[in-house]
Amino acid sequence: EAQVTQNPRYLITVTGKKLTVTCSQNMNHEYMSWYRQDPGLGLRQIYYSMNVEVTDKGDVPEGYKVSRKEKRNFPLILESPSPNQTSLYFCASSFRPPYGYTFGSGTRLTVV
Amino acid sequence: AQSVTQLDSQVPVFEEAPVELRCNYSSSVSVYLFWYVQYPNQGLQLLLKYLSGSTLVKGINGFEAEFNKSQTSFHLRKPSVHISDTAEYFCAVSDPSGYALNFGKGTSLLVTP
Numbered sequence: 001e002a003q004v005t006q007n008p009r010y011l012i013t014v015t016g017k018k019l020t021v022t023c024s025q026n027m028n029h030e031y032m033s034w035y036r037q038d039p040g041l042g043l044r045q046i047y048y049s050m051n052v053e054v055t056d057k058g059d060v061p062e063g064y065k066v067s068r069k070e071k072r073n074f075p076l077i078l079e080s081p082s083p084n085q086t087s088l089y090f091c092a093s094s095f096r097p098p099y100g101y102t103f104g105s106g107t108r109l110t111v112v
Numbered sequence: 113a114q115s116v117t118q119l120d121s122q123v124p125v126f127e128e129a130p131v132e133l134r135c136n137y138s139s140s141v142s143v144y145l146f147w148y149v150q151y152p153n154q155g156l157q158l159l160l161k162y163l164s165g166s167t168l169v170k171g172i173n174g175f176e177a178e179f180n181k182s183q184t185s186f187h188l189r190k191p192s193v194h195i196s197d198t199a200e201y202f203c204a205v206s207d208p209s210g211y212a213l214n215f216g217k218g219t220s221l222l223v224t225p
Contacts, residue, residue: 031211040121042202042217043156050211058212090155097210098144098163103156 002027006091006104013081013111021076021107023091029102031094032074033058034066036087037106043090049074081111114139114205118216125223127195133188133219135203145186146204146213147177156202162186173197198223 004025013019025032033048035058045058049068063085065077074093078085091104119134137143147159160171167179177188186203203216 033211033213035215040217042118043204043215045212045214048211056211059214092156092213094210098146098161098206098208098213099210100158100161101213105155 002102004091004093004102004104006089006107008107009105010108011110013109015082015111016080018077018079019081019109020078021089021091021109023074023076023104024072025074025093025102026072027093027095027102028071029093029095030071031097032068033092033094033101034064034074034076035090035092036060036085037090038087046076046089078109081109083111085109086111114141114143114207114212114214116203116205116214116216118201118203118219120219121217122220122222125193125221127223127225128192130191131189131193131197131221133201133203133221135186135188135216137184137186137203137205139184139205139207141207144206144208144210145177145179146206147171147175147186147188148202148204148215149173150200150202150218152199159188159201193221193223195223195225197221 034046035043047066049055089107094101145162148156162179206213
């Protein structure tokens with residue numbers, strides 16, 4: 001089944017403890033992207049990647065890092081999480097933007 | 113840069129009534145427009161998209177939207193809603209590259225009997 005898989009689905013962590021949210025797609029898509037969703041703000045793009053080793057900032061990149069060492073994976077790294085990064089995170093991929101994007105099921109992160 | 117404004121944060125409607133969810137966009141270049149739906153505790157599902165061609169776009173679950181360039185709008189409509197249409201709806205816009213997909217803040221559609 002073609003899908004975007006995010007792990008973990010739920011995570012509670014403490015301020016300052018580095019964490020990684022993984023995203024993997026099995027569709028051989030070149031484009032991948034991360035979003036965060038907050039009530040009343042909709043989804044905002046954090047980072048995106050056009051291909052392996054090619055990434056660019058979205059609208060809210062502060063406090064996040066990404067890497068794209070292989071086509072299928074696009075992890076989101078929070079090196080020193082803070083409570084304002086408590087959010088619902090979505091990963092998405094596309095074979096050929098903007099013709100279609102596939103979204104993962106989301107990762108709900110709580111930073112205390 | 114492209115941006116989207118969803119004009120209603122909440123839309124309550126009775127079952128079998130028609131509904132329109134409003135979306136306006138802002139861009140200095142040609143754009144692509146999308147509507148996504150998010151059911152409770154789920155990810156995003158594409159309802160429909162406008163890339164080019166006919167300005168009336170039909171999507172899944174009986175939804176349709178009309179691209180109006182002069183009004184810079186892309187309103188979503190359904191002639192008769194069901195309880196199961198209760199969800200959050202997001203309008204989104206991208207530039208021709210498709211790399212930067214910008215979402216509106218969402219409209220919560222609540223369908224009651």
